[in-house]
Amino acid sequence: MKNILLGFVLIFLLIQIIQPARNIDYGQVPSTDISKVYKLPENVQSVLRNSCYDCHSNSTHYPFYSYIQPLSYYLEKHIKKGKEELNFNEWGSYSRRKQTNKLESIVNQIKQKKMPLTSYTYLHPEAQLSEKQIEEIVRWIELTQAENEK
Ligand code: HEC
Structure with missing residues (x-):
């Protein structure tokens, strides 16, 4: 029994060595x-940054526990x-059509409360x-879509 426990502890310690590359961009x-692509009202911008950018941008704010395996592996997969699927930092490189589709998709996802992921809001x-x-x-999205159609 003691050996099995020791085995688990050892495996846990060993997997800590494996750390994935981090999604951090120190630039501006x-x-x-x-x-920079749209006139984004302050309130919308801050919500996107607080609730979506950790997984939908090139820069994640990592909490301390994100360095603990196997959680680290799981988080990195989501990011x-x-x-x-959607990178707010690269919005400007999307085609008009892709932007329109993604805006529609955002409306669907948040109305259905599928985003942000529950596993994320739990933490x-x-x-x-x-x-x-x-x-x-x-x-805001409805206004932007109407503007784009002009
Ligand atoms: C914990 C990470 C995480 C957070 C936070 C998060 N998402 Fe997601 N999002 C994902 C993942 C992973 C997918 C891929 C599909 C899936 O697994 O459901 C996704 C998919 C999407 C899609 C579908 C894209 C497509 O082309 O259909 C949209 C839209 C989206 N997210 C919007 C948002 C918005 C808006 C927020 C903030 C309010 C948000 N997400 C927060 C991880 C996240």
């Missing part, structure tokens, strides 16, 4: 960031996948969107 806000309760914030983002 890139010129392709969504805030990689989230970034592939970051402050990232949870209030009804008011959802409404503000949706309204």
Whole structure:
């Protein structure tokens, strides 16, 4: 029994050595960031930064526990996948059509409360969107889409 426990402790310690590359960009806000492409109201911008940028940008704010394996592996997988689907830092490099689709997709995801991911808001309760914030983002997107269609 003691040996099995010791084995687990050893494995736990050993996997700590494996640390994935971190999603951190020490530079300034890139010129392709969504805030440079549109007139983004302050409230919408801060919600996106607080609730979405950890997975949908080139820079994640890592909490201390994100360095603990196997959690670290799990988080990095989400960040990689989230970034592939939608990267607010690279918005300006998307085609018009892709931008339109992604804006629509954002409306769907937040209305259905699929984003931010529950596993994330569990650890970051402050990232949870209030009804008011959802409404503000949706309204801003509707205005932007109408503007784009002109
Ligand atoms: C913990 C990481 C995480 C956070 C935080 C997060 N997302 Fe996501 N997001 C993902 C992942 C991973 C996917 C890929 C699909 C999936 O696994 O559901 C995704 C997919 C999406 C998609 C679908 C893209 C497409 O092309 O269909 C949209 C839109 C989206 N997220 C918007 C948001 C918005 C808006 C926020 C903030 C309010 C947010 N996400 C916060 C991880 C995250």
